Amino acid sequence: MTHIDTISISSDIKKQNHLIIAGLVFVIASIIIFINADLYAKTPDSYAPVVVRGLTTFSFLFFGGITAFLLFKKKDDKVLYMNNKGIIDQTNASSVGLIEWEDIVEIEAKNIFSGKFLLITVKDPEKYLQKAPIWKKIILKLNALTAKTPFSITLNSLQLDAETTTELVKENYRKFKFNE
Known part of the structure; x- marks a missing residue:
């Protein structure tokens, strides 16, 4: 690994x-x-x-x-992590935390309503939805209507620009998932 x-x-x-x-x-x-x-x-x-x-x-x-x-929210919070297990997302109130690399099927950058997002498609969304409180499930299901996946990482509010963050996430995904 x-x-x-x-x-x-x-x-x-x-x-x-x-x-x-x-x-x-x-x-x-x-x-x-x-x-x-x-x-x-x-x-x-x-x-x-x-x-x-x-x-x-x-x-x-x-x-x-x-x-x-x-x-x-603490101003000095780190909000997005990547390690050998996956992506730990804390970019917004509806974030689900750790999304494991092995569960990810696709990562796509997309502009939605003038915001930049990384859309994370997973094999089994229910695995993550079942852990979320009811209010978060509602938000995530509404996200799925707009973005075709409930899981998205907000790129607008990060220190790194959207393109750099996207490339960093995709690069680490390839390293883990495909051992490049």
């Missing part, structure tokens, strides 16, 4: 801070729109304020959750 020294990649703190600021802007906008939802009513019996409040509540929870995750 080929030995691979552990490689770790940190998140980019500058990018992370920009995401926190953007998240706070969306949270504040959601609160302001929620408070002023009655302005959207064209008639006294209009459902527009209810719909607006529902959408802004969702927006507040979604962006508030992401912002809180980024705020309370």
Whole structure:
């Protein structure tokens, strides 16, 4: 078996801070729109304020959750590791941790909704899904609808650029899987 020294990649703190600021802007906008939802009513019996409040509540929870995750996450965390066992992904809230090289069928770089991702296709997705809490399973299954696989590594927030990270992961995959 080929030995691979552990490689770790940190998140980019500058990018992370920009995401926190953007998240706070969306949270504040959601609160302001929620408070002023009655302005959207064209008639006294209009459902527009209810719909607006529902959408802004969702927006507040979604962006508030992401912002809180980024705020309370350690800034110096290493978020992506590779070793002789596989890839240990901690790039986002829906990451599953260790994905073993032997389970990986394909690694593909792809842009989805203006974000750069590494899509990891595995032989048996249920092996990883069964370990995840219910909220994470829902997110992973939604990922599968968009990306054709539930497992993706976010490349936008890493210190290394997307191309370098992609090549590093693929190179280590080939080394382990095919003993190159």
